[in-house]
Amino acid sequence: MKKHNFSAGPSxxxxxxxxxxxKSVIELNNIGLSxxxxxxxxxxxxxxxxxxRELSLELLNLDKEKYTALFLQGGASLQFLMSAYNLLETKAAYINTGSWSDKAIKEAKLLGEVHEIASSKSKNYNHIPKNILIKNDYDYLHITTNNTIYGTQFHEIPNTNIPLVADMSSDIFSRNVDFSKFDLFYAGAQKNLGPSGVTLVVVKKEILGKVSRNIPSMLNYLIHIDKDSMFNTPPVFPTYVCLLTLEWLKNNGGLDAIEKLNNYKAKLIYDEIDRNKAFVGFAEIEDRSLMNATFNLVNGVDGKKFNELCLKNNISGIKGHRSVGGYRASIYNALPIESVEILIDTMKKFENLI
Amino acid sequence: MKKHNFSAGPSxxxxxxxxxxxKSVIELNNIGLSxxxxxxxxxxxxxxxxxxRELSLELLNLDKEKYTALFLQGGASLQFLMSAYNLLETKAAYINTGSWSDKAIKEAKLLGEVHEIASSKSKNYNHIPKNILIKNDYDYLHITTNNTIYGTQFHEIPNTNIPLVADMSSDIFSRNVDFSKFDLFYAGAQKNLGPSGVTLVVVKKEILGKVSRNIPSMLNYLIHIDKDSMFNTPPVFPTYVCLLTLEWLKNNGGLDAIEKLNNYKAKLIYDEIDRNKAFVGFAEIEDRSLMNATFNLVNGVDGKKFNELCLKNNISGIKGHRSVGGYRASIYNALPIESVEILIDTMKKFENLI
Structure with missing residues (x-):
């Protein structure tokens, strides 16, 4: 019996x-080799x-002359460093919306001045800061579009006159926004794109080559671009699974269709969180993530029976991150509506027990 | 029909x-999830x-108190940088035995003084330099134990009083040497260990933490050690396939047994190269690699018919690297003797045609 997999990633x-x-691990395309x-x-x-690489840009509706897509190793964690290595000459602006922003800031500080121009840290990252003044004298602005742990998401992409850099690990390919507003964005594959072990990097080529430092080869986007994303041996299996996922996405209507489905799934789960007397949502309503719904038990309610019901109904990966507690339902692209319905049904059954 | 796969890597x-x-991609251990x-x-x-991690150290017969094993991303190419980042304070010694040594030298130069204390470059890397004076005032000595492209291998590990660092990408787990002579070694998995996308790093813990620079988190061995090789999301599938390969190796007698088999396969192929009138070996005989047998056509012999015969006999991946030309038979651990025999048979058939 297949489980209902709400894991936050790999997912x-x-x-x-x-x-x-x-099948490809046994044999690829009838070539007689795995x-x-x-x-x-x-x-x-x-x-x-x-x-x-091509299908990534096509689905994101980006100009292939201006942008390029790379499949690299090291996860978003290495991108925290690489983005700063390639773009940070003097000072950069970061919006801190969670642990991952915080980590990106830490790595960038090794390479230049970092200004945290807005933060939701004091409220345990339960919202996205708004009305932020973004001055034009930064090398770039870095944001985390979706915050997996806290269940918040930028629903409006900030307008900037400086390059906009984003960690999109947990919401890439989940919605259709104007991706040409971004100059560099990256995503560990293990949410909506593929298995762990590969990272998609999309970059507007004209922003590169402007810093004065010597960049080590493996951290240099220009070298990876020059070598067609194969400067060194790429992660073959993870990259192939990304291609399969991109093809699946295209065949199912691309970003517009998946966004519609994701909105529908998110509405189902959030409506239940708000209706159900046993649970309370964690994130501010207007900033709720369409990918990770975070919720806690109402004060005084014991979750033991809910955990048992989840187990019984083959619901997996629902435990919240330790920074937030409670529960987190990650409802990525590939999660069927049926799984959301079963979770909601389980929440209702639990409500009747308290 | 399965091919005879002589690919140099992934292999x-x-x-x-x-x-x-x-099977694990469909479902792991009957847990209801892939x-x-x-x-x-x-x-x-x-x-x-x-x-x-444990089985790596066990097979290498290394003390688990002193050494640790990590499964990281980025390939040997990132290790060229990481090893220098973590160990190079003032100056380091490198022995240049091929393109990969050359690349390691290039990255280390960004972080300190690099002395190429020996090189076989002037002879197109067809041998391993010998009788090298290794002074004690270097931070470490770096070698490449096996040179995939040229088909050469260190059969004697240099004795040093300074830390010994090695790129073992193409001969790790192929033979039993005294691995405690090394202080840090690394290997892209895609030869004897697993698929591409993961890199084994084995390090003697006491050599770390001695450089004065700030090391970015993802490049810091101490951070990866502290987080049990899961500082960030590891490459799950590639790491699992490494474990399966390590278990297969252990069940088949470990390094002593595989070394015996590798010696036997290498003798078969090199004996034929030396006997056959159509071919000539590339590397100096005493430095020949047990993993990659490189050979060229004798002057004046046209290889077209040999290529056709290889194709007909399902021999795959035999083409030499462009730096050497000719042919390269990579005879890694998993290559069956039968494949070597079929290659030899094909070489004999070709000899009869010229």
Whole structure:
């Protein structure tokens, strides 16, 4: 019996993606070899990498002359460093909306002056700061578009006259916004894009090559671009699974269609959180994430029976992060509506027990 | 029909590893979830990571109090940088035995003085330099134990009074040497250990924490050690396949048994290279790699028919690297003797045609 997988990441992937990925490990495209034992320079893998890069830009509706997509290693954590290495000459602005912003700030500080121009830290990151003055003398502004741990999300992308950099690890490919507002964004694959072990980086080429420091090869976007995202051996299997997911997304209507579905799933779960007497939402309503719904037990309610019901109903990965407590339902692209309905049903059953 | 896979990397893995890896993508250990959609903090994956780290040290016969094993992202290419970031305070010694040594030198130069104390570059890296004076005032000595492109290998590990650092990407777990002679070594998994996308780093803990620079978190071995190799989301699937390969290796007798087999396969192929009138070996005989046998056509011989015969006999990945030309038979741990025999048979058939 397959579980209802609400894991915050690595997280659920589409059934057909899982099935094709599993087959590729035995044999890729009838070539007589497993995907994981062919050279990354073989025509079969080169085609996979090229298609994954192209399809990323196509789904994001970005100009292929101006932007490029890379599939790199190291996760968003390495991007915290790489983005600063490549863009931070003097000072940069960061909006702090959670632990991951905080980590990005820490790494950037090694390379220049970092101004935290807004923060929701004092309220345990339960909202997205608004009405922020963004001066024009920063090298860039960095934001975290979706905050997995706290369940908040930027619903309005800030307007800037300086390059806009974003960690989109937990909401990339979940909605259709004007991605051309961003100059650099990156996402660890393990939410909406694929398995862990690969990171999508999308960059507007004209912003690169402007800092004066020597950049180590592996941290230099220009080198990765010059080598078609294969400066060194890429993570072959994770990249292939990303391609399968991108194809699945395209075949199911792309970003507009998935956004509609995600809005619907989010409305279902948040309506229940707000209606149910046992639970209370964590994030400010207007900043609620469409990807991670965070909620706690109402004061005085014991969650033991809810946990038991979840287990019984094959609901997995619902435990909240220790910084927030309570529960977190991650409702990424591949999570079926049925799983959300079963969770809601379980919440209702629990409400009747208290 | 399965091909005979002589690819230099990513490269052949054991059949049972491939089969278990494929199944895990559908479902891991009957938990009702795919390996690639569970949290890396789940007990199932934490156990995988811990076992892979422990088994690495066990097979290498290293003291678990002194050494630790990490499974990181970024390949050997990121280790070129990380090793220098963590160890290079003033100056370091490098032995240059090929393109990968060269790249390691390039990255280290960003962080300190680098002395190339020996090099085989002037002879297109066809041998391993010998009788090298290693002074004691370097922070460390860096070597590349096996040179995939040129088919050379250190058969004697240099004795040093300074920390010894090694890139073992293409010969780790292929032979039993005294690994306690090394203080830090690393290997991109995609030869003898697993698929691409994960890198094994083995480090003697006492050598760390001695440089004065601020090390970015993702490049800091101490941080990765402190977080049990899960500072950030690890490459789950590649790490699991490494564990499967390590278990396969242990079940088949460990390093002593595989070394015996590798010696046997290497003798078969090199004997044929030396006997066959159509081919000539590339590397100096005493420095020949047990992993990558490089050979060229004898002057004046046209290889077209050999290429056709290889294709017909399902021999794959035999083309030499452009820096050497000719052919390269990579005969990693998982390559069956039968594949070597078929290659030899094909070489003989070709000899009869010229």
């Amino acid at each position: 659920i992937l589409a059934d057909e993606v899982i099935s094709k990925a599993s 995907l994981i034992e062919i050279s990354h320079r073989s025509p079969d893998f080169v085609a996979i990498m090229e298609k994954a | 052949i893995l054991a059949d049972e590893v491939i089969s278990k890896a494929s 390996l690639i959609e569970i949290s890396h903090r789940s007990p199932d994956f934490v156990a995988i990571m811990e076992k892979a």
